[in-house]
Amino acid sequence: MNSWGHVLIRVLIYLVAAPLLGGLLAGIDRRISARMQSRVGPPLLQPFYDVAKLWSKEPIVVRRSQNFYIIFFFLLTVFTGGLFFCGSDLLLVFFALTLSGIFFILGAYKASSPYSFVGASRELIQVMAYEPIVLLTAVGLYMATGTFQVDAIWGGAFHPLKALPGAHIPVLLLPGVFVALLYAMEIKFRKSPFDLAASHHAHQELVRGITTEFSGPTLAMIEVAHWYENVMLLGWIFLFFGSCWPAGLIACAVTYFLLLVVDNVCARVKWPVMLRSAWGMTLVFGFGNIVVLSLLK
Amino acid sequence: MSGLTRSPWVIHYDASSCNGCDIEVLASLTPGFDVERFGIINTGNPKHADIFLVTGSVNQPNRDVVRSIYEQMPEPRVVMALGICATSGGIFRECYNVAGGVDTVIPVDVYVPGCAVRPEAIIDGVVMALGILEKRRLRLRQDAQATSGDLRIERATAEDIPEILTIQKIAYRSEAEIYADQSLPPLQQSLAEITHDYERMVFFKGVINGKIVASVRGYDNGQGTAHLLRLSVHPYFQGRGYGQRLVAAIEQSFPACRRFEIFTGHRSERNQHLYGKLGYARFKSEPFNPQVEWVYMEKQRS
Numbered sequence: 001m002n003s004w005g006h007v008l009i010r011v012l013i014y015l016v017a018a019p020l021l022g023g024l025l026a027g028i029d030r031r032i033s034a035r036m037q038s039r040v041g042p043p044l045l046q047p048f049y050d051v052a053k054l055w056s057k058e059p060i061v062v063r064r065s066q067n068f069y070i071i072f073f074f075l076l077t078v079f080t081g082g083l084f085f086c087g088s089d090l091l092l093v094f095f096a097l098t099l100s101g102i103f104f105i106l107g108a109y110k111a112s113s114p115y116s117f118v119g120a121s122r123e124l125i126q127v128m129a130y131e132p133i134v135l136l137t138a139v140g141l142y143m144a145t146g147t148f149q150v151d152a153i154w155g156g157a158f159h160p161l162k163a164l165p166g167a168h169i170p171v172l173l174l175p176g177v178f179v180a181l182l183y184a185m186e187i188k189f190r191k192s193p194f195d196l197a198a199s200h201h202a203h204q205e206l207v208r209g210i211t212t213e214f215s216g217p218t219l220a221m222i223e224v225a226h227w228y229e230n231v232m233l234l235g236w237i238f239l240f241f242g243s244c245w246p247a248g249l250i251a252c253a254v255t256y257f258l259l260l261v262v263d264n265v266c267a268r269v270k271w272p273v274m275l276r277s278a279w280g281m282t283l284v285f286g287f288g289n290i291v292v293l294s295l296l297k
Numbered sequence: 298m299s300g301l302t303r304s305p306w307v308i309h310y311d312a313s314s315c316n317g318c319d320i321e322v323l324a325s326l327t328p329g330f331d332v333e334r335f336g337i338i339n340t341g342n343p344k345h346a347d348i349f350l351v352t353g354s355v356n357q358p359n360r361d362v363v364r365s366i367y368e369q370m371p372e373p374r375v376v377m378a379l380g381i382c383a384t385s386g387g388i389f390r391e392c393y394n395v396a397g398g399v400d401t402v403i404p405v406d407v408y409v410p411g412c413a414v415r416p417e418a419i420i421d422g423v424v425m426a427l428g429i430l431e432k433r434r435l436r437l438r439q440d441a442q443a444t445s446g447d448l449r450i451e452r453a454t455a456e457d458i459p460e461i462l463t464i465q466k467i468a469y470r471s472e473a474e475i476y477a478d479q480s481l482p483p484l485q486q487s488l489a490e491i492t493h494d495y496e497r498m499v500f501f502k503g504v505i506n507g508k509i510v511a512s513v514r515g516y517d518n519g520q521g522t523a524h525l526l527r528l529s530v531h532p533y534f535q536g537r538g539y540g541q542r543l544v545a546a547i548e549q550s551f552p553a554c555r556r557f558e559i560f561t562g563h564r565s566e567r568n569q570h571l572y573g574k575l576g577y578a579r580f581k582s583e584p585f586n587p588q589v590e591w592v593y594m595e596k597q598r599s
Contacts, residue, residue, distance in 0.1 A: 039327075039333065040331050042334060042335075046304065053306075053347070057371045057372070207342045208342045216371050
């Protein structure tokens with residue numbers, strides 16, 4: 001089959017399916033969270049109603065240019081997911097995602113409001129906290145599979161460590177990196193105890209942090225961008241299971257459930273705790289794993 | 298049914314309540330009542346909220362806070378007064394420091410009496426508010442399609458002054474961005490100063506569906522010249538000819554004046570272009586600060 005046509009079909013499926021799946025995940029998230037608090041919870045499609053509502057609201061801005069950054073944030077997030085699900089280079093995916101995150105932060109800085117500033121500064125600290133392990137994930141996956149290409153890792157194509165048992169499933173060689181990435185996921189998904197930059201709950205010291213000054217359609221765009229992002233993040237988890245896709249799907253479900261449990265049982269921490277613990281996890285589990293892997297070679 | 302009625306986000310403010318009603322508001326979020334079943338979320342951020350829940354009789358210090366929260370909420374929005382103190386002042390009505398109910402400060406759409414108000418009543422009130430929200434949404438859509446002909450131009454009254462100040466500050470943001478200077482006088486003006494302006498100047502407002510979206514003011518200097526100032530049009534209503542109509546209206550309100558004067562910044566090309574179209578010509582400029590130079594434009598009445 002024509003490879004370009006193939007890529008195009010994958011992009012189209014991704015563009016349509018990712019927000020649907022992401023919105024549904026957000027709905028499941030809210031429902032499960034409610035059940036954990038012995039509440040009934042909102043309808044499953046609630047996130048879609050929310051976005052539809054936001055779309056019909058009046059756009060209020062502090063500065064008109066702040067929305068410009070959010071449009072780039074949205075486009076880059078969608079682009080990053082597109083790269084990932086088209087099986088492109090993993091390093092490119094990680095760098096593009098960082099760039100989209102930076103646009104989000106710039107947007108929040110542009111809206112000069114103390115709450116927005118606090119949110120943006122904390123978001124920067126969060127980026128600092130999770131970025132090392134994200135890079136180590138790329139390094140680890142390369143060492144385990146010999147390639148940065150997402151497609152090749154999915155396909156289980158090339159393994160320099162074939163002699164080792166279970167080498168076709170990267171997670172068996174990278175358990176430490178996987179654990180450290182799970183820790184970073186808690187930050188990426190904006191869940192307690194690391195929901196420092198943008199809280200989902202009211203009556204916090206930072207109002208809504210990084211999203212405080214965004215309203216109406218722009219807020220809807222941020223929400224949908226997060227759906228795209230979340231689906232891609234689960235894709236990273238899936239990647240660790242290589243060609244063994246049933247295990248990958250189960251791992252995604254278990255990971256998501258785990259994130260929710262932690263979200264519901266933890267109070268948020270202060271930023272130094274987050275930074276130290278995230279770097280600690282990265283150093284001990286992530287870097288340690290990679291050192292062991294290099295000795296095995 | 299639109300998304301709006303399925304996802305009403307609320308903000309709650311305690312305007313000197315005894316906390317009885319506040320606790321009931323929070324109780325409706327707990328497992329017992331769980332208003333999130335209906336998609337209701339307590340946002341704590343006026344810019345994300347659709348429904349403004351106010352408890353308490355509103356005393357003097359929090360009048361401004363109530364108004365400020367209300368003004369920061371994007372349309373369509375609904376205000377609910379929860380509890381008897383918020384609806385009428387309750388037993389504190391006669392107190393020297395009490396305004397006596399939320400509707401003395403901002404327009405209230407739904408009144409939910411009770412002391413304290415019951416969570417069931419709050420939920421019932423929110424359901425009523427949803428109908429109003431939906432109506433407002435449809436009207437907002439009409440606003441978005443409004444043309445120059447839909448604008449109603451009137452003399453502003455003293456009650457309009459705070460809203461005009463808000464429009465001024467929103468409209469002059471773009472000017473601040475041109476000069477990278479936050480110290481422009483229109484952005485620095487306080488309510489007291491604009492009230493002083495109101496005492497000596499003529500204010501005109503442009504209204505779309507009951508909401509002020511534009512304003513201009515001017516005064517006669519006593520020597521046959523009318524000075525026009527601070528033409529402000531809300532950014533979302535710019536480019537529809539509202540500014541031109543306002544200037545024309547205020548010019549007519551000075552029948553004795555033969556000459557009109559207006560000024561803007563030297564890099565505010567859109568303003569200069571607009572005034573040029575209205576027949577104004579540049580006659581002098583003088584520096585205001587290192588970034589900004591005022592360009593004065595004049596017009597003789599034909």
